[in-house]
Amino acid sequence: MSDEELRKAYQARRPGASDGGAPSPEELQRLVTREGAEAERLRTLDRVFASKNAEREFELLRAIDQAERSAEARSRWRRVGSLALAASVLLAVAGVLTLRNRAGEPTRAPSVEGAPLQLLPAPDARVTGGVPFLWRSVPGARGYRLEVLTDAGSVVTSIQTSDTTASYTPSGASGTQATYRWVVVALLPEGGEVASPPRRLILVTP
Amino acid sequence: MSPADEASAALDALIARCADKVRLVGQAHRLDPADVDEVFQEVRIRVWKAVGESERIEGLPASYVYRTAESVALDFIRRRRARRAGTTDPIETIGGLEAHELQGPDRLAASELGDLIERSLGDLAENRRGVVRMYLAGYGTGEIGAALGWTEAKARNLVYRGLADLRAALASHGVGAEGIR
Numbered sequence: 562m563s564d565e566e567l568r569k570a571y572q573a574r575r576p577g578a579s580d581g582g583a584p585s586p587e588e589l590q591r592l593v594t595r596e597g598a599e600a601e602r603l604r605t606l607d608r609v610f611a612s613k614n615a616e617r618e619f620e621l622l623r624a625i626d627q628a629e630r631s632a633e634a635r636s637r638w639r640r641v642g643s644l645a646l647a648a649s650v651l652l653a654v655a656g657v658l659t660l661r662n663r664a665g666e667p668t669r670a671p672s673v674e675g676a677p678l679q680l681l682p683a684p685d686a687r688v689t690g691g692v693p694f695l696w697r698s699v700p701g702a703r704g705y706r707l708e709v710l711t712d713a714g715s716v717v718t719s720i721q722t723s724d725t726t727a728s729y730t731p732s733g734a735s736g737t738q739a740t741y742r743w744v745v746v747a748l749l750p751e752g753g754e755v756a757s758p759p760r761r762l763i764l765v766t767p
Numbered sequence: 768m769s770p771a772d773e774a775s776a777a778l779d780a781l782i783a784r785c786a787d788k789v790r791l792v793g794q795a796h797r798l799d800p801a802d803v804d805e806v807f808q809e810v811r812i813r814v815w816k817a818v819g820e821s822e823r824i825e826g827l828p829a830s831y832v833y834r835t836a837e838s839v840a841l842d843f844i845r846r847r848r849a850r851r852a853g854t855t856d857p858i859e860t861i862g863g864l865e866a867h868e869l870q871g872p873d874r875l876a877a878s879e880l881g882d883l884i885e886r887s888l889g890d891l892a893e894n895r896r897g898v899v900r901m902y903l904a905g906y907g908t909g910e911i912g913a914a915l916g917w918t919e920a921k922a923r924n925l926v927y928r929g930l931a932d933l934r935a936a937l938a939s940h941g942v943g944a945e946g947i948r
Contacts, residue, residue, distance in 0.1 A: 562934070562937075562942070562943075564902075564930065567884065567903060567930070567933070568902075568903050568904075568905060569877055570877045570878075570880035570881045570884055571881050571884045571885075571900075571903035571904070572881070572903070572904065572905070573877035573878045573880075573881045574878055574881025574882050574884065574885050575878055575881070575882055583848075586841045586844045586845055586848075587841075589844070590837070590841060592914070593914075595914075595915070595916045599915070599916075600894060602915065603893070603894045603897050603898070603915070604893060604894075604897070605897070606897030606898065606900070606901060606914075606915070607893065607896040607897035607900060608897075609897070609900075610897060610900030610901050610903075610904050611900065613797075614851070616797050616904060617797045617798070617799060617802070618844045618847075620793050620796050620797045620798040621793070621798060621799075621802050621803070621806070621840050621843075621844070622837065622840055622841075622844075623792075623793070623914065624789045624790070624792040624793030624798050624803075625789050625806075625833055625836045625837055625840055626833075626837070627792040627793075627913075628785065628788040628789045628791075628792050628833060629829075629830060629833035629834070629837075631788070631792070632785075632788070632829040632830060632833065633830060
């Protein structure tokens, strides 16, 4: 006999004399919400489907529970979706910043904690004439010292400022090109100093 | 539209959405749409009493409505059982198979076999019986697994072991592969 034939015959069975063995509404609810020991829930399940009225009641509670679970799941997905959107926005921003980094807007965190973050010029930038330097402020710093050094490490210029910008114009024969490094040193209130990592720069004399 | 009308319309829309979802979930089985209507009418009254302002209703999560519906449904079941005590429903209203599906001798044969199935189920282990009954009532193994917090594979395995036990029990009552001998 096939499963389908068994099902049809079972569903056509004559109802029992009474619903005396039907689980209480509280037992039905525990079954639907999966509370309590499994053995107890299996016994309840048997009593539910032995009584056609209890089956109908079980179905009412089950449908409400399922609808609620599906609404919760949808709202969870919505939250996950929002997080994913936020994450993708962050990634997009990171991507833009990386591109801007390549294009000349330095954004990488300083390798030395508390050191000024160099913004302009970009690493390996080639600049003709006066060079504007720009860095991000360090909280509490009483001032900054910009140092431009030759490739060999000799200081070409040292500019002290309380601002976060400075400029330098190389001197020499017109069209001369040389490679330099530049650092910004934050001057701390207690007399300490924190220097940014050196950044390469190619200067062309105007 | 007055604020009260706006609140009423907002509540109606929310309740209708939730009720539709419940009907949709239960439509494959023995869920009576009239039961859903009765429950959600009461839900509407309770929610309105609790938060009868348009702004508050608009911000009301669906979960609040479903929780209220659970509580109302339990009261509804208690009330109906109290009403039913001492009365007998006609067979047509509580039988699982509608009269138009099987008629005359077919229906009699099916109900006779159904009674034998009922008797044979008594021979099954208690922890297997409910799962087999649920399957015979028309639920799939996925739904049985979900109801008990099992995987579908576990539910399928237990259903088929239970059905094998049932067939063996039926055979001992004189019911073979071709039906009643």
